[in-house]
Amino acid sequence: MSEAMLALEGVSKTYNKGRENEVRVLDEAALQVRAGEMVALVAPSGAGKSTLLHIAGLLDTPDSGTVRIGGTDYTGLSDRRRTVARRQEVGFVYQFHHLLPEFTALENIVLPQLANGIARAEAQTRAADLLARVGIGARADHRPSAMSGGEQQRVAFCRALANAPRLLLADEPTGNLDPATSDQVFGALMTLVRETGLSALIATHNLDLAARMDRVVRLDQGQVVAG
Ligand SMILES: Nc1ncnc2c1ncn2[C@@H]1O[C@H](COP(=O)(O)OP(=O)(O)OP(=O)(O)O)[C@@H](O)[C@H]1O
Numbered sequence: 001m002s003e004a005m006l007a008l009e010g011v012s013k014t015y016n017k018g019r020e021n022e023v024r025v026l027d028e029a030a031l032q033v034r035a036g037e038m039v040a041l042v043a044p045s046g047a048g049k050s051t052l053l054h055i056a057g058l059l060d061t062p063d064s065g066t067v068r069i070g071g072t073d074y075t076g077l078s079d080r081r082r083t084v085a086r087r088q089e090v091g092f093v094y095q096f097h098h099l100l101p102e103f104t105a106l107e108n109i110v111l112p113q114l115a116n117g118i119a120r121a122e123a124q125t126r127a128a129d130l131l132a133r134v135g136i137g138a139r140a141d142h143r144p145s146a147m148s149g150g151e152q153q154r155v156a157f158c159r160a161l162a163n164a165p166r167l168l169l170a171d172e173p174t175g176n177l178d179p180a181t182s183d184q185v186f187g188a189l190m191t192l193v194r195e196t197g198l199s200a201l202i203a204t205h206n207l208d209l210a211a212r213m214d215r216v217v218r219l220d221q222g223q224v225v226a227g
Pocket of ligand 1: 015016023025043044045046047048049050051052
């Protein structure tokens, strides 16, 4: 078995601790995603999927437990170190694309690379290559408003992969699309993940999409269990 790219151990998270509206969302949760593995995270609304993804992606910290990405333990590291690690190691995709409306598809994928110190020419070549791989090379100069929902989401996938992360985290990445488009766009995401050898943890309510991944896990009473 290959080494875990993402490893959560004993991760607990409670919101509003000690208050009467206390919510214990994660309770000693454990999860491993191996290198190159695609794992579906399925859970009812409110079960804690977003909380788990934010902790896995170093956007939030657990009350206790450890988070390792690529073998590095990020527990207790400074916000700065976590921010740098997040930028380099993790790509995020959300239900809504959150593309910058005033920039073209290509520029939306170039900008995060510039923020990561990549030269503009190299960033543009990489952005064009990513767009071609998800089948929308011809839309490179379109702004988000001049693209379909499926195309916008494909751009969001490319942006998530712009800095060649090792881990992709996605929260309902096709949840805003009609079923047929969702199916096609998810296919494009899977191809991209497979070609780049990424590890991915993808939250979805769509059991058909979940079944196309390597493994399905569920969140049950704050713990991650086999799906
Ligand atoms: N910042 C917060 N403060 C207090 N409670 C919170 C906070 N964030 C989330 N919660 C609560 O924690 C629980 C889990 O929230 P989370 O967003 O992780 O669920 P989810 O499984 O992603 O849900 P959905 O599928 O609806 O997005 C919910 O009951 C939510 O109300």
